[in-house]
Amino acid sequence: MKILLxxxxxxxxxxxxxxxxxxxxxxxxxxxxxxxxxxxxTLFKRATVADPRYALAFxxxxxxxxxxxxxxxxxxxxYLSLINxxxxxxxxxxxxxxxxxxxxxxxxxxxxxxxxxRLLGLKLNRTSHVKKMLRRIHWYGNPNGVIGPESxxxxxxxxQVILQSRSLGAxxxxxxxxxxxxxxxxxxxxxxxxxxxxxxxxVHGRLTHHxxxxxxxxxxxxxxxxSDNPSNCSA
Numbered sequence: 001m002k003i004l005l006x007x008x009x010x011x012x013x014x015x016x017x018x019x020x021x022x023x024x025x026x027x028x029x030x031x032x033x034x035x036x037x038x039x040x041x042t043l044f045k046r047a048t049v050a051d052p053r054y055a056l057a058f059x060x061x062x063x064x065x066x067x068x069x070x071x072x073x074x075x076x077x078x079y080l081s082l083i084n085x086x087x088x089x090x091x092x093x094x095x096x097x098x099x100x101x102x103x104x105x106x107x108x109x110x111x112x113x114x115x116x117x118r119l120l121g122l123k124l125n126r127t128s129h130v131k132k133m134l135r136r137i138h139w140y141g142n143p144n145g146v147i148g149p150e151s152x153x154x155x156x157x158x159x160q161v162i163l164q165s166r167s168l169g170a171x172x173x174x175x176x177x178x179x180x181x182x183x184x185x186x187x188x189x190x191x192x193x194x195x196x197x198x199x200x201x202x203v204h205g206r207l208t209h210h211x212x213x214x215x216x217x218x219x220x221x222x223x224x225x226x227s228d229n230p231s232n233c234s235a
Contacts, residue, residue, distance in 0.1 A: 021051030028060060037067050038076065048086075055094035062087035063106040070109060080229055083107070084115040091119055112138040113228040114211025124187055130207055131155075131184050139213060139226040150231060151223045153213070159183065161191060163223060189213070 028043030041064045047057035062083050069078035087110065090097045098119060101107055110116045117136055122129040134155040141151035152164040161182040166175050181192040191203040205215035213226040 021047040021054045021057060024050060025054070025057045025060060028057075028064075032060070032064060037064050037071075040064055041068070041076075053093055055090045055097055058086045058093065059090035059097050059100070062090060062110075063104055066104075066106040066109050080110055080113055083110050084113060088115055088119060112136055118211075124207065124209060127184055127186055130187055133207070134184065134189070137211075137228050138230075139228065140230045141226045142222045142224070151220075151226075153223065153226055155182065163191075163193075165220065165223065189215075191215070191219075193218075 024043045024047035028040040028047065031037075031040035031043065041061065044057055044060040044064060047054060048061060051057065065076075065078045065083045065086065068076035069080070069083065071078075073079065087097075087101065087107065091101070098121075101116075101119070107116070114133065114137055117133050122133055124130060135157070139153045139155075141153065151166055154162040154164065156162065159181050161180050163178040163180060164175060165178070166173060168174070178193070180194070183190045183192075187207045189205045189207065191205070193201045193203060195201075201218050203215050203218045205213060205219070207213055211228060215224045217224075
């Protein structure tokens with residue numbers, strides 16, 4: 001009898017928490033529709049705490065952070081990594097969220113990120129998928145100096161890649177582009193460079209399981225590692 005009462009009590013508590021989470025989510029959605037995004041975000045987050053398996057609440061946190069990211073990343077702590085954290089959790093809890101996220105413009109800021117592309121179903125063990133990720137993701141390299149501008153790398157169609165080095169000088173920001181060729185085999189990336197004087201060099205690198213690009217010493221020091229997360233407050 002005691003066991004039965006215990007089970008009934010747990011079921012009652014779970015139902016109570018679920019109802020509380022749904023109510024918090026509903027209140028948050030009303031505020032969201034009124035463009036009161038900060039207040040809505042607070043309620044959506046409370047809903048995820050009230051019911052850690054409530055996929056819709058996690059999804060709504062991600063979407064609202066996406067809206068705030070467009071307004072001011074630093075002010076609202078609307079970092080790409082945080083948006084992806086909640087989005088990934090919502091999809092894990094409810095895979096049907098995946099089809100919704102494809103149509104949700106609130107999530108536009110995370111489209112060019114590693115986790116989002118993985119949530120779309122792209123796999124690291126398929127060369128064709130890795131090529132898509134390389135082209136779709138926005139890649140940011142190490143800054144020149146502690147707070148200097150970041151280098152960039154752009155993978156194009158037909159094997160073209162642009163290496164962009166950026167630095168601050170007396171006349172402001174200086175950008176230098178180098179066009180090279182690249183090939184992909186699994187997660188391995190080979191870049192074929194040719195200097196202005198005609199000297200050729202081959203750079204080897206790979207896409208890690210954590211979504212970073214890493215290249216060997218033949219790449220300039222500020223272009224040996226890239227990620228999808230810009231350093232300027234993830235803006």
